[in-house]
Amino acid sequence: MKKEKEVTILARSLYLSLKENPEKKQEIFSNLLKILEKKKELLFPILKKAENIYKKEEIAELVSALDFDKELKEELEIKIQDILKEKKEINYSLDESLLAGFRLKTKDIFIKASLKDVLIKMKKKYGLNRTV
Amino acid sequence: MDLIEQFKQQLKGLEIKGELEETGEVIEVKDGVVKLSGLKNVENFELIEFEEANVLGLVLNLEEYEVGVVVLGESRNIKEGMIAKRTKKVFSIPVGKSLLGRVVDPLGRPLDGKGEIKADEYLPLERKGPSVIERSPVSAPIHTGIKMVDALIPIGKGQRELIIGDRSLGKTAIAIDTIINQKKEKNRPYCIYVACGQKKSKVKRLISTLEREGAMEYTTVVFAAADDPASFVYLAPFSGATIGEYFRDNKEDALVVYDDLTKQAWAWREISLILRRPPGREAYPGDVFYLHSRLLERAAKLSPERGGGSLTALPIIETQAGDISGYIPTNVISITDGQIFLNSTMFKKEQKPAIDVGTSVSRVGSAAQLKPMKKVAGRLKLDLAQFQELERFSEFTEELDPQTKKTIEKGKRIREILRQDDLNPMPFEKEVIIIFAGVNGELEDIPLNKIKNLEKDLIEEVEINHKEILNSIREKEDFSDDDQKKVLEIIKKIKADYGFKRD
Numbered sequence: 001m002k003k004e005k006e007v008t009i010l011a012r013s014l015y016l017s018l019k020e021n022p023e024k025k026q027e028i029f030s031n032l033l034k035i036l037e038k039k040k041e042l043l044f045p046i047l048k049k050a051e052n053i054y055k056k057e058e059i060a061e062l063v064s065a066l067d068f069d070k071e072l073k074e075e076l077e078i079k080i081q082d083i084l085k086e087k088k089e090i091n092y093s094l095d096e097s098l099l100a101g102f103r104l105k106t107k108d109i110f111i112k113a114s115l116k117d118v119l120i121k122m123k124k125k126y127g128l129n130r131t132v
Numbered sequence: 133m134d135l136i137e138q139f140k141q142q143l144k145g146l147e148i149k150g151e152l153e154e155t156g157e158v159i160e161v162k163d164g165v166v167k168l169s170g171l172k173n174v175e176n177f178e179l180i181e182f183e184e185a186n187v188l189g190l191v192l193n194l195e196e197y198e199v200g201v202v203v204l205g206e207s208r209n210i211k212e213g214m215i216a217k218r219t220k221k222v223f224s225i226p227v228g229k230s231l232l233g234r235v236v237d238p239l240g241r242p243l244d245g246k247g248e249i250k251a252d253e254y255l256p257l258e259r260k261g262p263s264v265i266e267r268s269p270v271s272a273p274i275h276t277g278i279k280m281v282d283a284l285i286p287i288g289k290g291q292r293e294l295i296i297g298d299r300s301l302g303k304t305a306i307a308i309d310t311i312i313n314q315k316k317e318k319n320r321p322y323c324i325y326v327a328c329g330q331k332k333s334k335v336k337r338l339i340s341t342l343e344r345e346g347a348m349e350y351t352t353v354v355f356a357a358a359d360d361p362a363s364f365v366y367l368a369p370f371s372g373a374t375i376g377e378y379f380r381d382n383k384e385d386a387l388v389v390y391d392d393l394t395k396q397a398w399a400w401r402e403i404s405l406i407l408r409r410p411p412g413r414e415a416y417p418g419d420v421f422y423l424h425s426r427l428l429e430r431a432a433k434l435s436p437e438r439g440g441g442s443l444t445a446l447p448i449i450e451t452q453a454g455d456i457s458g459y460i461p462t463n464v465i466s467i468t469d470g471q472i473f474l475n476s477t478m479f480k481k482e483q484k485p486a487i488d489v490g491t492s493v494s495r496v497g498s499a500a501q502l503k504p505m506k507k508v509a510g511r512l513k514l515d516l517a518q519f520q521e522l523e524r525f526s527e528f529t530e531e532l533d534p535q536t537k538k539t540i541e542k543g544k545r546i547r548e549i550l551r552q553d554d555l556n557p558m559p560f561e562k563e564v565i566i567i568f569a570g571v572n573g574e575l576e577d578i579p580l581n582k583i584k585n586l587e588k589d590l591i592e593e594v595e596i597n598h599k600e601i602l603n604s605i606r607e608k609e610d611f612s613d614d615d616q617k618k619v620l621e622i623i624k625k626i627k628a629d630y631g632f633k634r635d
Contacts, residue, residue: 012197056157056169083152101150107157108172110215113150122143 277557290433519543
């Protein structure tokens with residue numbers, strides 16, 4: 001349990017240090033190795049966890065029913081930056097079951113703008129398992 | 133076609149637009165507590181929803197990178213990586229008269245299979261008690277129907293009276309007798325019985341008893357079973373308080389029994405340890421006092437400006453081996469307005485109810501007693517206290533003066549008169565007659581084993597031939613000197629029938 005906590009704390013510290021000082025990568029990594037003097041086996045888990053934290057914090061997953069063209073993607077990115085109030089890298093993927101529209105997921109927000117979500121909402125409202 | 137047209141109309145109002153949900157992701161699920169990442173703007177005590185698992189959670193811990201949530205239901209279907217979204221609502225339950233006669237869980241969902249509950253209103257579980265200005269002193273009594281309690285440890289509307297003792301000494305019996313006794317009371321309060329962490333068989337038996345005695349029509353049972361998640365046991369008393377507050381705030385009276393708060397403290401300890409909050413004494417979290425104080429402060433008598441309603445609380449605490457100096461018992465004793473101690477020695481000697489009158493107290497006292505009871509019970513405590521002293525003294529010597537012997541014999545008979553079976557609450561006016569007989573009836577020459585018969589005969593005689601005495605006590609709240617003389621005459625007559633005469 002203690003090791004797990006140590007890995008989590010160091011991974012988050014690594015991520016935050018790299019975010020704030022991207023130009024000092026070399027220094028940050030060498031400091032990390034110094035801290036892990038006798039526990040070098042924790043290095044890989046820390047790097048993996050830092051990568052996961054980076055993916056969660058910095059990358060937004062956008063799943064759409066159809067492939068968007070370049071113009072639409074740029075428009076979307078500006079709008080998303082408006083909503084999230086910060087710049088995030090967007091990872092695009094396709095899911096035809098959404099029928100139309102898209103879903104956008106970040107760490108704190110989930111935007112449901114697909115036809116599938118509208119139908120799910122209707123099912124909940126008017127479906128057989130509705131309580132009167 | 134009509135149906136299709138109706139559906140078309142409904143669909144017209146449907147907006148097809150995107151939704152923005154504030155969400156988090158499950159990192160860890162452990163023993164009914166879930167750790168989430170995300171949920172940046174979530175508030176403390178907010179409800180969140182695990183849509184895929186169809187269960188709600190209550191936010192209890194807000195940390196820098198994590199949110200600690202206690203699951204309000206089964207956490208079996210919650211998996212790592214699952215999405216949870218904010219509902220932006222504080223936890224509320226249905227309240228109102230539609231809950232009377234029903235058995236519900238702490239979320240307000242029915243457990244008795246009698247159909248959906250259509251609530252008058254929804255009130256939040258966590259509410260602040262009334263301020264000092266909004267209260268008024270406790271003055272009206274709540275009659276438990278137990279002679280010992282109504283005479284010596286009287287409870288008033290708006291009071292918090294703790295019932296404390298070891299297991300199986302009759303704590304729940306006192307609470308149930310109180311609920312049953314309200315059936316014939318004028319200005320009857322609505323009753324709420326909160327079963328926290330109790331056995332299902334026990335609660336089933338209890339509900340059957342209440343139904344049999346006709347008490348269920350004005351009672352709601354809030355039930356968190358022993359095998360329910362700790363969150364249910366923790367929240368059940370708050371649900372009971374919220375249901376009672378609806379009546380209090382609507383100018384009515386309510387009585388809530390918390391059975392028992394020890395189990396709620398255990399559940400809160402379990403949740404806090406899983407949330408990694410620092411443990412204190414006996415591993416309880418540091419805010420275990422606040423857990424009970426904020427619950428019990430909601431019981432109050434409101435001022436006339438606020439409607440004059442009341443919420444009376446009867447919390448129950450279970451001690452281990454009679455240790456009332458434990459952490460939780462001392463906490464709750466300091467919060468409540470009095471306590472009823474149940475003594476295992478008295479219970480073993482078949483002195484039931486096994487209430488230790490010497491250590492039990494009601495801090496409201498005779499302010500919550502009606503005049504007739506004040507008249508007859510005034511000397512009772514003193515007589516009993518004198519008797520207990522002399523009884524101990526008499527164990528060491530056989531040579532006693534006549535006055536001492538008389539006091540001891542009188543005390544024994546008073547103790548016999550105060551004995552009462554459970555599920556047998558006595559109406560107030562009959563209590564007054566019986567206690568008057570015990571204190572002033574000079575029953576020393578009646579054998580101990582005939583006292584119960586005398587009690588029965590006295591009540592029968594008054595009921596059949598002197599109903600006006602009972603009516604006067606009940607309606608006019610007066611036990612006049614003339615009525616007292618009549619009762620003494622009846623006692624003399626019964627004594628003569630038994631073959632005992634005073635020289």
